[in-house]
């Protein structure tokens with residue numbers, strides 16, 4: 001199952017209500033994970049089971065009785081007696097609005113994209129019921145960004161990047177390399193390997209593939225997949241030395 005945020009261990013249990021269903025989870029658990037434990041599902045792009053929650057994509061908004069606004073479920077911890085609503089009309093409207101902004105600055109080449117049918121952006125756009133984009137398609141940002149093909153194992157296509165920072169956090173938390181960062185702001189923000197003009201090959205990157213594994217689109221994609229398509233079977237490894245996938 002995909003719980004959205006990492007498991008938390010605690011001797012204290014907290015009981016809350018999510019969409020009318022009671023659920024009990026360890027204290028410190030996020031609302032997103034509690035919703036998954038209760039059998040629900042909240043749209044998300046920047047949260048994963050194995051990376052610290054970051055709260056950047058704003059797709060996972062929920063409503064909580066007694067709380068102002070619409071907090072991100074991936075960064076909001078549960079509290080005793082909390083009443084959470086994850087599927088209201090207001091939330092559906094907000095999530096579609098957020099997704100519109102992502103799609104307005106994303107190439108619409110899904111049918112020929114190497115991530116077609118294996119793309120979280122595509123899945124989440126469908127999950128929030130996106131039908132139209134009021135801001136036009138294919139914003140200027142991605143058209144100007146060249147692909148960084150310097151690494152022998154994977155390419156970085158900035159046009160497909162949604163700057164969720166999952167790659168940056170995987171590089172830090174999974175591999176401990178700290179080779180990646182986010183530069184700039186707004187439409188000018190982009191993932192960068194090293195400082196300014198450094199490409200992946202000349203950066204501190206050790207080619208472990210943790211960033212490729214974490215990417216929710218095809219912005220970071222193995223060259224082999226781009227060239228010959230998805231394999232029928234895959235082994236996941238975060239080892240920098242080989243791709244066998246041993247576990248220790």
Ligand code: FES
Nearest residue numbers: 055057058060074
């Ligand atoms: Fe919560 Fe992105 S999944 S803000």
